[in-house]
Amino acid sequence: MKAISMVSCPPATATSSTSGLSRRTFLKRTAMASAVTASVPWIHGCASRPMEAMPAQPDLSDDQRQLFLALAPVILHRSPEESEPVVDRMGLAIDSLGDLNRSQFDELLALLTFAPTRVAIAGVWPAWEDASQKDKEEFLEDWRSSSLGLLNAGYIGLTKLTAALHYGHPENFEHSGYPGLPVAVQSLPQFQESPV
Amino acid sequence: MSLQDPIEKGLMSGWRIDDLTRDDAPALLEADVVIVGTGAGGGTAAEILSRAGLSVLMIEEGGLHHQKDFKLDELWAFGNLYQEANSRTTADAAISILQGKSVGGSTTINWTSSFRTPEPTLNYWKQQFGVLDIDSANMAPWFQDRENRLNIAPWAAEPNANNSVLQNGGRQLGWNIKAIPRNVKACWNLGYCGFGCPTNAKQSMLVTSIPDAMNAGGRLLTRASVSQLLIEQGQIAGLDCVALDAGNHLRPSRQCRVKGRHYILSAGAIGSPAILLRSEAPDPYGLTGKRTFLHPVVANIAEMPEKVDPFYGAPQSIYTDEFNWRDGNEGKLGFKLEVPPLHPAMAAGVLGMHGEDLRQNMERLPYINSVLALMRDGFHEESPGGEVKLKDNGRPVVDYPLNDYLWDGVREAYLQMAECQFAAGAKRVRPLHLDSGDYRSWSEAREAIRDLPLKAHRVRLFSAHVMGGCTMGENSRTSVVNSFGRHHHLNNLSVMDGSVFPTSIGANPQLSIYGLVARNASRLAAELTG
Numbered sequence: 001m002k003a004i005s006m007v008s009c010p011p012a013t014a015t016s017s018t019s020g021l022s023r024r025t026f027l028k029r030t031a032m033a034s035a036v037t038a039s040v041p042w043i044h045g046c047a048s049r050p051m052e053a054m055p056a057q058p059d060l061s062d063d064q065r066q067l068f069l070a071l072a073p074v075i076l077h078r079s080p081e082e083s084e085p086v087v088d089r090m091g092l093a094i095d096s097l098g099d100l101n102r103s104q105f106d107e108l109l110a111l112l113t114f115a116p117t118r119v120a121i122a123g124v125w126p127a128w129e130d131a132s133q134k135d136k137e138e139f140l141e142d143w144r145s146s147s148l149g150l151l152n153a154g155y156i157g158l159t160k161l162t163a164a165l166h167y168g169h170p171e172n173f174e175h176s177g178y179p180g181l182p183v184a185v186q187s188l189p190q191f192q193e194s195p196v
Numbered sequence: 197m198s199l200q201d202p203i204e205k206g207l208m209s210g211w212r213i214d215d216l217t218r219d220d221a222p223a224l225l226e227a228d229v230v231i232v233g234t235g236a237g238g239g240t241a242a243e244i245l246s247r248a249g250l251s252v253l254m255i256e257e258g259g260l261h262h263q264k265d266f267k268l269d270e271l272w273a274f275g276n277l278y279q280e281a282n283s284r285t286t287a288d289a290a291i292s293i294l295q296g297k298s299v300g301g302s303t304t305i306n307w308t309s310s311f312r313t314p315e316p317t318l319n320y321w322k323q324q325f326g327v328l329d330i331d332s333a334n335m336a337p338w339f340q341d342r343e344n345r346l347n348i349a350p351w352a353a354e355p356n357a358n359n360s361v362l363q364n365g366g367r368q369l370g371w372n373i374k375a376i377p378r379n380v381k382a383c384w385n386l387g388y389c390g391f392g393c394p395t396n397a398k399q400s401m402l403v404t405s406i407p408d409a410m411n412a413g414g415r416l417l418t419r420a421s422v423s424q425l426l427i428e429q430g431q432i433a434g435l436d437c438v439a440l441d442a443g444n445h446l447r448p449s450r451q452c453r454v455k456g457r458h459y460i461l462s463a464g465a466i467g468s469p470a471i472l473l474r475s476e477a478p479d480p481y482g483l484t485g486k487r488t489f490l491h492p493v494v495a496n497i498a499e500m501p502e503k504v505d506p507f508y509g510a511p512q513s514i515y516t517d518e519f520n521w522r523d524g525n526e527g528k529l530g531f532k533l534e535v536p537p538l539h540p541a542m543a544a545g546v547l548g549m550h551g552e553d554l555r556q557n558m559e560r561l562p563y564i565n566s567v568l569a570l571m572r573d574g575f576h577e578e579s580p581g582g583e584v585k586l587k588d589n590g591r592p593v594v595d596y597p598l599n600d601y602l603w604d605g606v607r608e609a610y611l612q613m614a615e616c617q618f619a620a621g622a623k624r625v626r627p628l629h630l631d632s633g634d635y636r637s638w639s640e641a642r643e644a645i646r647d648l649p650l651k652a653h654r655v656r657l658f659s660a661h662v663m664g665g666c667t668m669g670e671n672s673r674t675s676v677v678n679s680f681g682r683h684h685h686l687n688n689l690s691v692m693d694g695s696v697f698p699t700s701i702g703a704n705p706q707l708s709i710y711g712l713v714a715r716n717a718s719r720l721a722a723e724l725t726g
Binding site for chain 1: 201212263264265266267268269270271274279280281283284285289290383386387394395438443444445446448507508519539540541542543544545546547548549550551552554555558559560562587588589590591593630651652653654687
């Protein structure tokens with residue numbers, strides 16, 4: 001058995017200043033955005049060694065929680081109250097993605113929650129809890145429509161997980177017109193009080 | 197009867213099953229044959245080898261989940277029955293990969309489509325890769341054997357409304373439309389095959405071959421991820437496993453060493469090459485992990501005038517090969533058209549939308565049909581497939597380059613699917629593409645699809661079939677294993693799963709794996725007992 005040790009991803013750092021630029025102006029300078037993101041190994045780029053283990057981290061950090069509290073209502077087009085349960089489930093969901101995807105997600109969230117990189121790659125100047133509806137909508141639309149595949153992938157990662165956690169939960173079945181389980185299954189043993 | 201769970205019965209009868217995350221798990225296990233993986237390949241091999249009187253140990257990375265756990269909960273299924281909680285992707289995240297991870301592997305969560313390997317595919321393997329005894333006449337008895345064992349027959353009931361869209365639209369256009377053969381027995385036609393069959397109607401490895409092997413004295417080690425094979429003098433001397441817990445975390449403090457006379461890799465076309473690469477298995481021509489195929493999938497959604505309820509009913513029952521071999525084996529990229537089920541979380545995840553757009557589309561879910569195209573990759577010099585590589589932390593990823601040959605097939609598929617959906621009466625059609633809008637007519641769709649930019653991350657791409665990476669053939673300069681799955685350089689190692697396919701299949705691959713592994717495992721059983 002080869003040595004098993006803990007993985008630690010290199011900290012994400014921004015390499016350029018964006019002061020004086022509007023978000024859109026900055027993001028349109030894709031070459032510059034490339035220079036920032038190319039140095040960030042968030043798509044399967046975390047360096048480490050054979051079959052190493054990452055420790056469990058089922059809780060979001062405060063910064064990560066603020067990020068999702070800000071974005072989930074915009075992604076889902078629902079009130080903050082309706083969106084909060086998704087945020088409550090998000091930490092455990094990310095933790096169970098497996099080490100590869102989890103380290104990617106951690107990288108992405110580190111970039112979006114560290115102020116200089118938040119401004120640089122998301123174009124959001126205020127902290128997430130202070131960002132306006134317009135800031136957040138523009139961020140999502142910019143990443144969705146960007147010509148940089150890396151940003152599209154980040155957009156898909158954020159929206160897919162948020163949307164699946166919302167619509168997959170029985171409390172929200174009515175939001176998709178899904179009537180729920182067929183009645184017939186209630187006769188199956190796994191739905192009885194004490195399975196036979 | 198279908199309500200009698202074979203796993204529950206087996207547990208009560210004292211099957212020998214160990215969970216490597218538990219305190220009482222063994223640190224050393226031995227068997228005649230050690231099989232890594234319990235999906236279509238591993239399950240079939242276990243059944244056949246144990247029936248021949250050999251002691252068999254199956255090793256599974258996921259947990260043992262069965263009827264008592266199958267409560268039709270989509271998010272539970274993603275977390276417990278799918279690799280990486282259904283978040284697996286290619287290296288650049290451009291293609292989402294659905295792959296199983298529990299006892300039964302992908303057969304526990306597949307949609308039951310069971311096709312024999314198409315004749316043009318078998319011929320191509322024989323001609324281009326020199327695979328022996330692979331023509332239809334040689335393979336027919338093996339497919340028949342597995343069809344009998346797994347109750348495979350074309351779906352005789354009416355297709356659900358979602359599949360009817362492909363049937364009706366295709367017939368309008370004069371396409372050859374057929375019913376999909378399914379591996380089910382007394383199916384309730386519920387629609388939850390992807391969450392673990394709640395009635396045990398699906399004849400997956402979980403309720404057929406694995407119970408056979410266990411009843412014959414087999415042994416099962418679950419939640420055990422194989423870290424490496426121990427190679428000594430051209431032989432496998434053992435292998436090491438590390439516990440992988442329910443939350444997908446490796447537990448390095450829990451390990452097990454396993455020894456056998458013969459070893460079989462059936463860990464799927466990502467897992468099997470990855471184990472060989474991690475073990476630094478002899479590979480003088482650098483072939484391991486190369487020629488990895490995905491059947492890349494693109495899909496359209498359509499809003500129909502009447503409810504489709506795409507979450508209910510047998511998920512896949514209708515297909516057409518109208519475009520699969522149209523341009524011959526080696527011409528333009530061919531594709532098979534089928535229909536996917538859409539449950540809420542899956543639908544929300546594949547749309548690639550947010551805000552009002554997401555909310556409005558999800559509110560219309562009962563009216564949404566989807567048609568998908570499964571691309572037949574690997575038959576053309578411009579379709580060399582991808583490569584399984586190891587990250588520095590030992591985890592495998594698939595690097596799958598996308599090129600114009602693929603994009604030409606994607607555009608053609610978007611067009612054919614849209615025409616079919618409008619022919620079936622769709623009010624609007626939308627390719628799953630980040631630049632697509634809603635198209636209200638076939639003529640509008642035709643013009644717009646011609647202009648859609650086709651590139652990674654704009655096109656929503658999926659794969660449910662990972663194949664290749666341990667190509668079979670007789671020439672060790674071009675293949676990793678021989679025609680019967682034996683490794684060219686390690687004489688007590690076989691590979692028995694979809695990773696031996698020299699190309700993709702051109703159809704959902706489970707029966708191709710069952711048939712080929714039944715043949716190869718029978719041959720191996722004769723050699724080991726002879």
